[in-house]
Amino acid sequence: MADFGYGGGYPGRHGYQHVAIVEKAGKQVKTFNEGDIVFFGHYVGHRSWHILEAMSPEMALCLKLPNEIDHEDCALLGVTGVGMRHVRRVRVSPAQNVLVFGQGPIGLGASQSAKAFGAYVSVVDMVQKRLDVAKELGIHRCINPSESSYIEQLKQIAPYNCIIDASGASPIIEDIRKNGLLAHKGVIGLLAVRGETTFHWGMLHILEGSFEVSCHFSLDDLNVIIHFMKTGVMQIKPMVTHRVAISSAKEIYGIMRDNPRELLGVIFNWKD
Secondary structure (H helix, E strand, C coil), X not given: CCHHHCCCCCCCCCCCCEEEECCCCCCCCCCCCCCCEEEECCCCCXXXXXXXXXXXXXXXXXXXXXXXXXXXHHHHHHHHHHHHHHHHHCCCCCCCEEEEECCCHHHHHHHHHHHHCCCEEEEECCCHHHHHHHHHCCCCXXXXXXXXXXXXXXXXXXXXXXXXXXXXXXXXXXXXHHCCCEEEEEEEEECCCCCCCCCCCHHHHCCCCXXXXXXXXXXXXXXXXXXXXXXXXXCCHHHEEEEEEHHHHHHHHHHHHHCHHHCCEEEEECCC
């Protein structure tokens, strides 16, 4: 999270998006009660406790979780929310043709969200395990760029109304231009964090296209996801590869450093 100066420098105590039980509520608290199970998305680093004060629930990104959904899975609710916010930002709508590069947890959140809004969704990732998860989640087309027919597969149903980059791979913008992947008045969504970014001005001028960037998620985004989870349209469970005690954090970060393709969604359990 410290890439490109985003989120601070090294070393950093990163970690946010938690599911927890309300242990105590002040007399003037109206939104929450003791015993409520809540999602808490405010950035505070890894920590076994939180105090919510002098903030509205909206600012703190805190909401009560309904009983109809798996509460443990909701530890990745915010990650999925980043994808949802971006899909809403690029204005995905029913029957659109959408392409998503990158199927990490945020990319899977974006592809699921686009599908939930009625789009036909194609996704690209170099890690076959991630494409397998996308297939399990019902994504329509899954493409591995290591295949010799990669470009032909991309062009087969082009142009795309929305193209979302959730990978940050530097050649993507130029690949979109060279291969004529963007539709007239189409949108390129730069979801992944990038450094300095350049593009060929003519690729947007002729098509009247645009770039969009989004940041984080809101309570409204989370409530939309919860609605789709309750109705079975979106899932988080297939995105989770590791559920471990917090005492295993060092091992998980070692995998992230040495073999990051083995990880997708990771949930730390503070109770064990």
